[in-house]
Amino acid sequence: MSMVNALTGNEAAAKGAALCKPDVIAAYPITPQSSVVEHLAQMHADGLLKAEMVEVESEHSAMSVVQGAALAGGRTFTATSAQGLALMYEPYFRMSTMRLPMVMAIAGREMTSPETIWAGQQDSVSVRESGWIQFYVEDNQEILDTIIQSYKIAEDNSVLIPVNVCYDGFYLSHLIERVEVPTEELVEQFLPPYCPKHIYFDPERPIAVDPMFDGSMMMKFRHNHLEAMQAALDVIDNVDKEFGSTFGRSYGGLIEEYRMDDAEVVLFSIGSSTGAGKDAVDLYRERGEKVGLIKVRVLRPFPTKRILKALSKSVRAIGVVDRSVSFGWNTGALFQEVMAALGNYGRSLPGISFIGGLGGADITLDHMTAALDAVIALAEKPEYGKSTIWLD
Amino acid sequence: MNLNEVFFELEDLASPGLSACPGCPAELALRIVLKIVGNNTLLGVTPGCMTGAGAVGWNRLSGVKVPVTMPLLTNAASLFSGVKRFCHTQGRDDIRVVVFAGDGATADAGFQALSGAAERNENILYICYDNEGYMNTGFQRSGTSSKGSYTSTTPVGSVIKGKQQNKKDMPLIMAMHDAAYVATLSTAYTRDFVNKVEKALSIKDGFVYLHIFSPCLSGWRYESKNTISVGRLAVQTNFYPLYEYREGRFTQTVKVKNAKPIQEFLNSVGKFKHFDEKQTADIQQWVDRRYSLLESLWRDS
Amino acid sequence: MKEVRLHGRGGQGLLRAAHIIVKAAVASDKFATFIPYFGVERRGSPVYGFLRLDDKPIRLKTQVYHPDCVIVLDDTLLDEVDVYEGMKENAFLVINTRRTVEQLGVPKQVSTIGLVNATDIALKHINRSIPNTVILGAFCRTTNWLPLEAITEKVEKEFDSKNSAACDEGYRAATIIKTR
Amino acid sequence: MIVMDIKWISPLGDGGLYVLNTGKWRTFRPVIDKEKCTDCATCAHYCPVQAMRKDLKDKDSRLYIDLSYCKGCGICEVECPRKAITMVREEVM
Numbered sequence: 034m035s036m037v038n039a040l041t042g043n044e045a046a047a048k049g050a051a052l053c054k055p056d057v058i059a060a061y062p063i064t065p066q067s068s069v070v071e072h073l074a075q076m077h078a079d080g081l082l083k084a085e086m087v088e089v090e091s092e093h094s095a096m097s098v099v100q101g102a103a104l105a106g107g108r109t110f111t112a113t114s115a116q117g118l119a120l121m122y123e124p125y126f127r128m129s130t131m132r133l134p135m136v137m138a139i140a141g142r143e144m145t146s147p148e149t150i151w152a153g154q155q156d157s158v159s160v161r162e163s164g165w166i167q168f169y170v171e172d173n174q175e176i177l178d179t180i181i182q183s184y185k186i187a188e189d190n191s192v193l194i195p196v197n198v199c200y201d202g203f204y205l206s207h208l209i210e211r212v213e214v215p216t217e218e219l220v221e222q223f224l225p226p227y228c229p230k231h232i233y234f235d236p237e238r239p240i241a242v243d244p245m246f247d248g249s250m251m252m253k254f255r256h257n258h259l260e261a262m263q264a265a266l267d268v269i270d271n272v273d274k275e276f277g278s279t280f281g282r283s284y285g286g287l288i289e290e291y292r293m294d295d296a297e298v299v300l301f302s303i304g305s306s307t308g309a310g311k312d313a314v315d316l317y318r319e320r321g322e323k324v325g326l327i328k329v330r331v332l333r334p335f336p337t338k339r340i341l342k343a344l345s346k347s348v349r350a351i352g353v354v355d356r357s358v359s360f361g362w363n364t365g366a367l368f369q370e371v372m373a374a375l376g377n378y379g380r381s382l383p384g385i386s387f388i389g390g391l392g393g394a395d396i397t398l399d400h401m402t403a404a405l406d407a408v409i410a411l412a413e414k415p416e417y418g419k420s421t422i423w424l425d
Numbered sequence: 426m427n428l429n430e431v432f433f434e435l436e437d438l439a440s441p442g443l444s445a446c447p448g449c450p451a452e453l454a455l456r457i458v459l460k461i462v463g464n465n466t467l468l469g470v471t472p473g474c475m476t477g478a479g480a481v482g483w484n485r486l487s488g489v490k491v492p493v494t495m496p497l498l499t500n501a502a503s504l505f506s507g508v509k510r511f512c513h514t515q516g517r518d519d520i521r522v523v524v525f526a527g528d529g530a531t532a533d534a535g536f537q538a539l540s541g542a543a544e545r546n547e548n549i550l551y552i553c554y555d556n557e558g559y560m561n562t563g564f565q566r567s568g569t570s571s572k573g574s575y576t577s578t579t580p581v582g583s584v585i586k587g588k589q590q591n592k593k594d595m596p597l598i599m600a601m602h603d604a605a606y607v608a609t610l611s612t613a614y615t616r617d618f619v620n621k622v623e624k625a626l627s628i629k630d631g632f633v634y635l636h637i638f639s640p641c642l643s644g645w646r647y648e649s650k651n652t653i654s655v656g657r658l659a660v661q662t663n664f665y666p667l668y669e670y671r672e673g674r675f676t677q678t679v680k681v682k683n684a685k686p687i688q689e690f691l692n693s694v695g696k697f698k699h700f701d702e703k704q705t706a707d708i709q710q711w712v713d714r715r716y717s718l719l720e721s722l723w724r725d726s
Numbered sequence: 727m728k729e730v731r732l733h734g735r736g737g738q739g740l741l742r743a744a745h746i747i748v749k750a751a752v753a754s755d756k757f758a759t760f761i762p763y764f765g766v767e768r769r770g771s772p773v774y775g776f777l778r779l780d781d782k783p784i785r786l787k788t789q790v791y792h793p794d795c796v797i798v799l800d801d802t803l804l805d806e807v808d809v810y811e812g813m814k815e816n817a818f819l820v821i822n823t824r825r826t827v828e829q830l831g832v833p834k835q836v837s838t839i840g841l842v843n844a845t846d847i848a849l850k851h852i853n854r855s856i857p858n859t860v861i862l863g864a865f866c867r868t869t870n871w872l873p874l875e876a877i878t879e880k881v882e883k884e885f886d887s888k889n890s891a892a893c894d895e896g897y898r899a900a901t902i903i904k905t906r
Numbered sequence: 907m908i909v910m911d912i913k914w915i916s917p918l919g920d921g922g923l924y925v926l927n928t929g930k931w932r933t934f935r936p937v938i939d940k941e942k943c944t945d946c947a948t949c950a951h952y953c954p955v956q957a958m959r960k961d962l963k964d965k966d967s968r969l970y971i972d973l974s975y976c977k978g979c980g981i982c983e984v985e986c987p988r989k990a991i992t993m994v995r996e997e998v999m
Contacts, residue, residue: 101507
């Protein structure tokens, strides 16, 4: 049924978006996301993409154009990186708080300074409190598949929250590999048309959208938004299962547990470094070490319960490999999230934060094995408050 | 359209009770525009006086009788480009998409989005009501504040007296984007005002920009009853000439015979009260220079 | 898994050559990945990239540090880049050069060298000094990892028949030297 | 407490029209001198709240002011070409 192609991450993102038949697309090129815009423009020029393509003058306008289209009831798509995301922050925040579902791909790039154009997750990780759902994926197939999943999640009536599909710049955006591209018919069968019933911007129903609200109303909206985020936890898992039965591929939903049975030492990964992490786990399993890996696929909403469940009683220590930093914590960002999730439920495990891969630096197999060594040592001699280890 | 029809027959689509200052010409402009554009409209009103006055609404109430939303200060033109593009995908090109924006949302923070939308020739009607400053938040300077104006961020001190730079000329800038239609309007010239809004609506092939001179009684310091006369003086002194641009041609629409000295306009509002002879001469020189540029455009096209 | 590092200069078509290898591998039901590593996109500056080939899915999305094969599209790079860095034992080297093997300073762990004057062959077929499709032929011949037909078919599809003829000549013209 | 009423998901002004009782703002109210007024409608062209009314279908209808929302700005007094409108101090109600 599906076509097997060799696609770059950016091509996979463009193809995934096109398969979902958005009504309006607006995007502005930025390294390393640029070829997403180029591929979409080419498909549009070839008549293969029926969407309105708006060639905006900035990311701020890209997010604004799709916001207007979403406000009026359309399905929309855009993509960006780093400075582009920073520039669109104002309408970006508004998109989620107006509860306008859409999908935006982020080809992750380190934030300046020093000046850089290369990979890093600081851009998207920094905006994790903006009310969007955020996926972090591992390979190009997952980029394409997650974009399709994301429309279904975003548009679910119990969710209605926009979704970011984040993939590491260059390490995925420019990586070319085998990707199965499903047929339009199959995607159509999986993803029903978007018919918003919670927002109207139509002369046939003349009401204001987003007038000024007082504080008490604001609390109610935020409350609802937070509840919807929690509702999304189940929706994400279920959509992934449904995706699996339709397309034959699934990703574990919120998290992927890799060789976690009887694991005593667990490494957390996020994004494209997961592959190196899995290879490292395989190497250590071959020598009889009881190690496992949890790939955090969704950073928002945070998959607290899935993580708690995955960390069975046998687990004695954890390590978290971040491609971003948490200024002020002196650790990576995901590390703090994981630790907070455990602490809130009275689970206490010694852990180490690993920071690597900033500004295009590689997170290698050697880094992952070194990280495992450090966590194994920690499990043998448990200790809290361990210093962050920089993978350089 | 007959003016009696506009003022006594067409439905006022704004709420009858908006909290704009008594005598505010922007409120008048909004009401006239909405009457003419009619019900089949999607309206955007940028953060500023008119949203402060309740044009978008409050809590679960709406300020006008057409669908309305408040875009950001920075993105009215692009957000409504998206609205219009989506309407197009639905085969609903008949829906008018109108932005009613202040000068901050137009000439300053919102300028990039505006310029982009005009360059793409998006099929929207963008209206700027220019009260020469951020009047909703306490009369701060904007790019369209005229030179020498007192504003709360360009105060009159013992050394520096008012804004030090000239007004950003938005209508000419937008004409140079080769927008489908550009015009300057004043609520003091009703017939011209109505003609231009009607003409704007007749243009369906691209970006339309209307610039409305909108004196501000609180920020500029004059009595509410003088709103119209202040606006009229701006035209009669050539401070704010009324003209339009369409398909490469500039046309003066209200001719001023024997223009009055700028002093008369300056005297009509408090924000120029501190002017000495030199400041008056400077602004007169600016007015004359710009008017002769416009004259050459009108003459040559 | 076979790991390859490619070296070239901007404008020599390194990226498209690597894409062709990946596409040919995928079309042959194999797995392949390629990550380019480049800075500012400018002609003439050194560029490189990392290719992996395997019979099963490739999870590693990292740079290649210990290549089984190094492909060099321009021998002038030898003077400014350590193209041989980290090469494995019994590694392959495919190089566009008019020099003799003795002039290349090949490290001892390299066991098979494919020499090809790709620039002249490219000039002959496509009238431009873009050696990428010629080097693909030489790569097939030197390593024997992929069938030539799989590559030429993709070259013809992505470029044209002149380029597939250039690729074919690259295959035939390559001088294969076994050092052990 | 889970609030998931569909109405409350996105902020909508679906409760009707927002109307302030701006008629209460006045210190002075406009009064038309019917003798002087020629029904030229200049006042209507300039009234920011559009309070001037006239029934176009009735030929005998005269121009009048709907004071419900008139804020008493005084523009009509200044702009009336016949000086037919006067602002007078509001009575204590």
